[in-house]
Amino acid sequence: MEKRRFGCTGNEVSVVGFGGAPIGILETQQQQVARILNLLLDEGVNVIDTAAAYQGSEQAIGQAVAHRRDQYVLVSKCGEPGNPDSDEWKPEALKATVDRALTRLRTDHLDVMLLHTCGLELLRRGEVLETLVRARQAGKVRHVGYSGDNEEAAYAAALPDVAVVETSLNICDQANIDRVLPEARARNVAIIAKRPIANAAWKDLSEQPGFYQDYAENYTRRLARMDISPADLGFEGDESDAWAELALRFTLSLPGVHTAIIGTTNPDHARANLAAAAHGPLGQAAIQRIRDAFRHAESDSGKKWEGLT
Numbered sequence: 001m002e003k004r005r006f007g008c009t010g011n012e013v014s015v016v017g018f019g020g021a022p023i024g025i026l027e028t029q030q031q032q033v034a035r036i037l038n039l040l041l042d043e044g045v046n047v048i049d050t051a052a053a054y055q056g057s058e059q060a061i062g063q064a065v066a067h068r069r070d071q072y073v074l075v076s077k078c079g080e081p082g083n084p085d086s087d088e089w090k091p092e093a094l095k096a097t098v099d100r101a102l103t104r105l106r107t108d109h110l111d112v113m114l115l116h117t118c119g120l121e122l123l124r125r126g127e128v129l130e131t132l133v134r135a136r137q138a139g140k141v142r143h144v145g146y147s148g149d150n151e152e153a154a155y156a157a158a159l160p161d162v163a164v165v166e167t168s169l170n171i172c173d174q175a176n177i178d179r180v181l182p183e184a185r186a187r188n189v190a191i192i193a194k195r196p197i198a199n200a201a202w203k204d205l206s207e208q209p210g211f212y213q214d215y216a217e218n219y220t221r222r223l224a225r226m227d228i229s230p231a232d233l234g235f236e237g238d239e240s241d242a243w244a245e246l247a248l249r250f251t252l253s254l255p256g257v258h259t260a261i262i263g264t265t266n267p268d269h270a271r272a273n274l275a276a277a278a279h280g281p282l283g284q285a286a287i288q289r290i291r292d293a294f295r296h297a298e299s300d301s302g303k304k305w306e307g308l309t
C-alpha cells in the first residue's frame, strides 16, 4: 500500500483510508464493521475517519479495532455540521465531545480532531479552534484541523494551528482543487480527501442506500451533465468497477492529496478499492478530460459548482 507523508504531522498515511460515515448512519452490523476494518488494516490501510455526528460510528470502530490502536491514524470530528448556532460548538461541549470520543474509540489520544464543517464566522471568531488547541496541549489530541469546503476550508488551511484539512475532492467536486489545495501545499497542511469516489454517483439514485439517496443526488446530476464514460477514458470491463477505479485514481492524482477516505459497508468494495489504488495515478490525458468535462458542464449549467459538504 502506497504511503504518503501526511503534511506537517510527522505521520505517514496510506493513500486509501476508511470513511466511517456510512457504517454509523446506515447502522451496519458490528460483525461486518469488524470484518471490513480488520481486512483494511491487514492490507496496510492506516487511516480511520469518523465523527461524533456519525451516530454509532465511533463506538463501532472502537469495538472493532481498538486492540490494534498503534496501527492507524485516528481522525474524528466535533460540533454539529451545518448548524453554527448549535450548543455543540460551545467550548464546554467541544471539550466533552473530545473526552467522549476517547471513551467511544477506546483510546487515550486521537491523532487528529477536526471541526466538523462549522461556518466561516465561527472559525473567524477563533474560540472553537482554541478549544481544540487546548485539547492538544492536554495531550488528548495530536493535531487539530478543519473538515469542510470552499472559502471556509481555504481560510482554515491558512491558520497556523491547523495541521489537517479534510475536504471534498472527486470527479464531480473539483472546486476545492483550486481553492484549497494550493494554500495547503504551500503550508504543508495534511489533506484528507472526503467523498473521494463521489458517493458512487454513476449508480442510479434508486440503488443508493438510505440517506445516500438525497446526499448523492447533486453528484449524480453533475456526472450526468459531464457526459463522460469509463470507455472514453480508456477503461474496459465492468462499468461500475471501472467508474470506482477511475474516480479513486483521479482523486489520488491531485497534487497535495495525502489520503482518500472511502466510505464502505461492503468488504468486496473495500478490497476492490485497494486493488484500484494499486494501479497508481491516472494518466495525464484522462485527468485533463475529467477536468475539462467538469469545467464545461459547470459552465453549461449556469451555476457555480461549489464544493459539497
Ligand SMILES: NC(=O)c1ccc[n+]([C@@H]2O[C@H](COP(=O)([O-])OP(=O)(O)OC[C@H]3O[C@@H](n4cnc5c(N)ncnc54)[C@H](OP(=O)(O)O)[C@@H]3O)[C@@H](O)[C@H]2O)c1
Pocket (backbone or CB within 6 Å): 018, 019, 020, 021, 022, 049, 050, 077, 081, 116, 117, 147, 148, 166, 193, 194, 195, 196, 197, 198, 199, 200, 209, 212, 240, 241, 244, 261, 262, 263, 264, 265, 266, 268, 269, 270, 272, 273, 309
Ligand atoms: N463534512 C464532512 O466532514 C464529511 C462529509 C462527507 C464525508 N466525510 C467523510 O468522508 C468519507 C467518505 O465520504 P462518503 O462515504 O460520503 O462518500 P464516498 O467514499 O465517495 O462514497 C461512498 C459510497 O460509495 C460506495 N462504494 C465504495 N466503494 C465502492 C466500489 N468499489 N464500487 C461501488 N461503490 C462503492 C459505498 O457503498 P458500499 O457501502 O456499498 O460500498 C458508498 O455508498 C465519509 O465516510 C466520512 O468519513 C466527511
